[in-house]
Structure formats: structure tokens, C-alpha cells
Amino acid sequence: MNGDIYIPCWNCGMKSSLETFLNHCSGYWSLLKTVHHTCPGCGSGSYVQFLMGEVRIGYTYAAGTVHFSPEETIDVPELERHTLENGISVCFHDRTWTFTPSDE
């Protein structure tokens, strides 16, 4: 079982490994439980939710209140998501990424 996971950019189609993808995520939006991803290929942004075993990529929109709309769900069985006091941590292949709310 090879655990390499590739996530395509919805805009330019560039495929990033999950590690690369995580390296380009920042800022945790606690209201929607999303982080923001900037594509290293084209610079376009998207919103991402990390769940236990699952990555959801989509966009946000306002309809009265703000919502997250997942466009794509990718199964990542090895992915772990932990809730921190101030943000989340995501564990994958012995590495951990921590996301906390950005100041703005």
C-alpha cells in the first residue's frame, strides 16, 4: 500500500502531494473549520477542511451567514486531525502541521 496522495488544483490542475499541499496551507478559520490553501502553481486560493481520514476542498460563500461548500472530497486514510485549544493540528506520515487563526 503506497500512501502517496495527490491533490489537484481546481484552477490550474497542478497536482500537489499532500505534504506539499499542507505546506501551502495557512490560517485556521474556526467558524467554518477551514484553512486557506494557496496553489504553488497558479496562486489561486481555496478553502480546505481536514477531517479524520478525509480532505475536503471547496469555497466559501455568504448566504445570510458564511458557509463552506466542499467541491471535492479526497479519502486519506492515514490523515489525523486533532482539535487544539486555538486551531487544529493535522498529522500525516509522521509529520504534523499546526494551523491557528490568522490575525486578520
Ligand SMILES: [Zn+2]
Ligand atoms: Zn493552481
